[in-house]
Amino acid sequence: MSPILQVKGVTKKFGGLTANNNISFDVNEGEILSVIGPNGAGKSTLFKMIASFMPTTNGEVLFNDERVSNLSPHVVAQKGIVRTFQETTIFKSMTVRDNVIVSHHLRSKANLFGYFLGTKTAKSDEHEFGRSADDIVDFLGLGEIRHELASNLPQGHLRALGIAIGLATNPKILLLDEPFAGMNHDETMRTVELVRGVRDRGVTVLLVEHDMPAVMNISDRIVVLNFGEKIAEGTPFEIQEDDKVIEAYLGSEDDAIGI
């Protein structure tokens, strides 16, 4: 099976600083792949380039063998690569349900003028989006609070809403930026189940994360970055045994003596 997403020699330089250096890996359809690494390893930068929120300095990202790097975010989203955000980025003054409804944009069949006139297509769109939003909201356990303003939600629900927004776009690949950050053990475990559920709906998941136990639990494969370089790639088990990874996270013995 050919990979759904190929990252090929992607490099990002900010002036003299190399945030990502010649990074390559493949993402297979239907897997959960995590990108991990210490702070400042270049994970978020890599994410932004995959979602075309930032141009690459060198290299390219292919989605189903089609180049998707260096485009506009909305164009990449149209193709099926959708990114959620590190912070709890949502539409704050809308209700939970409205947040999800508006995110159905890519499924629109009518155009703006059609919505203005209220054509048949536009009406069926609006009906369909409402139904689908209810479905997604229930799936992510937000059913009880669907009419709550998003700005009133607690952290755990906000994260779920972020995933709901991503799902509403009907993505082929969902990029989750630190979905477990700032969560306690229970919340993390619940979110892990949600992410699994998302994958079971046929969405490939690519996530950036710090939380090691969660990553080891959820991932099919893991890519490890350190100082902007890829230092390892493999199953959670292989990664746990990898000397370079242990060194990156715990420091080498020489370093320990140096301190």
Added chain:
Amino acid sequence: MLYKNKQILGVGVFLFVIFVLIPWLIHVSGRWDFYYTLTSVALLSIASGGVWLTFYIGRINIGQGAFALAGGYVSAILVVKYGVSFWLTIPLAGLFCAFAAVLIGFPILRLKGVYFAMITLVLTEVARLTALALPITNGARGISSIPLPGELSIFGLTIIPDFSTIENVKLAFYYLAAVLMVVSFAALYRIVNSRIGHLCRSLQQNEELASSIGVNTAYLRVIAYAISSFMGGISGAIFVAISRSIYPASFPVKDSIDFMLNCFLGGLGYVFGPMLGTLVIYFGWDVLFTTGKYQLLIYSSVLILLMLFLPNGILSLRLPGKKGASK
């Protein structure tokens, strides 16, 4: 359903008031000068409605005066120099402004917050200076003695008679402005309450997220700005027909700021906010005229107090919790 009936009743009452009750009251009281005031309020609220739409996508627009001026000049030049029917120049003025907004909007709508506001403020001044400099606008002398609107007929059927044959021109202009206001705000209401409004709010609240869910943010911003400027253009065109003259200083920076204040005062969350805001500001200013040299002091103090204590506008008093924007 009950809510819907109430809405229809509200619209009915509103239409009755502006098309029947007000003309009747004026007729009875003999205060013909009110026609001019109310016509101005209607036209200014159309321009303010446009500004409101740019607020709705999250941009502070202090440049509507530029488009009102441009619309006025387009209409005046077409009528005086090319003999085009005034009625045709209304949509043409609007389209000219919408087109100009697309050209200007693409680069400047990338800016946010106070930076966009500053550029639009400059725009008003640029429009004034352009009108001063161009030969076609006749410089500082402007264009005057513009003929009254002629007859509007389709296939020989007279829809609107020649204004110079009408006995009561003030009433005719009042009806024209009121009809346009109703149509403009009906269109705005439709935009806001359809999915387009939803998308506009997504822009207002978080552009980055909006683009990541696939919204073409640049395109939507320009569309909203073009509609906004269209409304500025048509209101400018009619103003010119009423005053029968236009000068580079017809729409100064103060007007641009007023358009914005009207939106603030009425309420940014409510489609009909700019209409109410315009009425209150226009009449408020006139009423304060009796206070002489304290007029500006009282006026500005009241505005500051209103913004402090009613940050969501006057309409938030009447509809607590039911924000028109978050339906």
